[in-house]
Amino acid sequence: MPTDERLYSYCAELMGSPILLKLYSHDEALASRIFQLIKRYEDLLTVNRAQSQVMSINHAAGQHPVTVSLPVYALIKCAKAASMAQDSAFNLAIGPLVKLWRIGFQGHRVPSAAEIAERLPLTRPQDVILDDEACSVFLAQAGMEIDLGAIAKGYIADRVRDSLRQQGVSDALINLGGNVHTLGNWSVGLKKPFAPGDALIGSIEVASQSVVTSGVYERYFEQDGKRWHHILDPRSGYPLDNELDSVTIISANSLDGDIWTTLIYGLGVVKGCAALRHHEDIEAIFVTKNRDVILSSQRNFRFSLLDDSYRLTGCTA
Ligand code: FAD
Numbered sequence: 001m002p003t004d005e006r007l008y009s010y011c012a013e014l015m016g017s018p019i020l021l022k023l024y025s026h027d028e029a030l031a032s033r034i035f036q037l038i039k040r041y042e043d044l045l046t047v048n049r050a051q052s053q054v055m056s057i058n059h060a061a062g063q064h065p066v067t068v069s070l071p072v073y074a075l076i077k078c079a080k081a082a083s084m085a086q087d088s089a090f091n092l093a094i095g096p097l098v099k100l101w102r103i104g105f106q107g108h109r110v111p112s113a114a115e116i117a118e119r120l121p122l123t124r125p126q127d128v129i130l131d132d133e134a135c136s137v138f139l140a141q142a143g144m145e146i147d148l149g150a151i152a153k154g155y156i157a158d159r160v161r162d163s164l165r166q167q168g169v170s171d172a173l174i175n176l177g178g179n180v181h182t183l184g185n186w187s188v189g190l191k192k193p194f195a196p197g198d199a200l201i202g203s204i205e206v207a208s209q210s211v212v213t214s215g216v217y218e219r220y221f222e223q224d225g226k227r228w229h230h231i232l233d234p235r236s237g238y239p240l241d242n243e244l245d246s247v248t249i250i251s252a253n254s255l256d257g258d259i260w261t262t263l264i265y266g267l268g269v270v271k272g273c274a275a276l277r278h279h280e281d282i283e284a285i286f287v288t289k290n291r292d293v294i295l296s297s298q299r300n301f302r303f304s305l306l307d308d309s310y311r312l313t314g315c316t317a
């Protein structure tokens, strides 16, 4: 790994998130091409503006199918498959609930139980109807909304990795606000939940791997003495409530990391550890509310604990 003196950082604000690109050569033009690439995908996939390809699908809910570009179709198809898996906490049709809570946006609030009950029937992933030949997506009920907020950054991080490789870059890091992807050897910090500034629990050494973290400390608000965070349980319509403060997934592809952070949030530590035993290429770092750092395995990364108020353990049983 080159020394840090030769490191160049480029920053942007896209997808409502700080974006950071690190290179080992000074190349403004390359950084600008990468930020443009991210922006093009944001424009296709966002649900935070009135217009995008995903919004065209949402606007036509209950009316007609909408033909979209191949990358958007492929991502929605992948998101639907992850949503249909048994006991999956991941749900691409969660949009009506995300828009109801507005967590991380102006106007967030705890909705009434009646409002949540009203929206839950509009979040059935099986009502996202795909047509491979027409490359079209149809939301069967009016009021349905696709939301790719949990995985679009992972998909885009993989495209950034591909683009950097195609341009002959062998050492680079991209951070899309929680989705880190690497080319070459890097050390990635594991954030300390709810701590101010850049406090870290530890560091993760990886080589050309994705490191995706989802945490309850990222987007939340407090009301009635409770913290309400943005990862929703598609079964209840309320934020997932378990022992986890954050989950980090180390994997070759950031899209897998993104899907698995949400799946693991739904499963919790014990079931999450059990599920990962069948997926050797996916590894997790669980950070619990009572300050355990649990590593599912350490095949493709090395972890160093930097904060001794946390205990480091492995998956047991
Ligand atoms: P993750 O844990 O990966 O995902 C949580 C997000 O996924 C939630 O915010 C919600 O959108 C969705 N979600 C919640 N529960 C579930 C579930 N059970 N299954 C599936 N999905 C779920 N933020 C802004 O403030 N302004 C913007 O203009 C803006 N534009 C964006 C454009 C794009 C293309 C993307 C990808 C994101 C944008 N964001 C924006 C951020 C976005 O609103 C989410 O906060 C962000 O994507 C969450 O990612 P995460 O990695 O922090 O959390």
Ligand code: MG
Binding pocket: 149, 150, 151, 214, 257, 258, 259, 261, 262
């Ligand atoms: Mg995610």
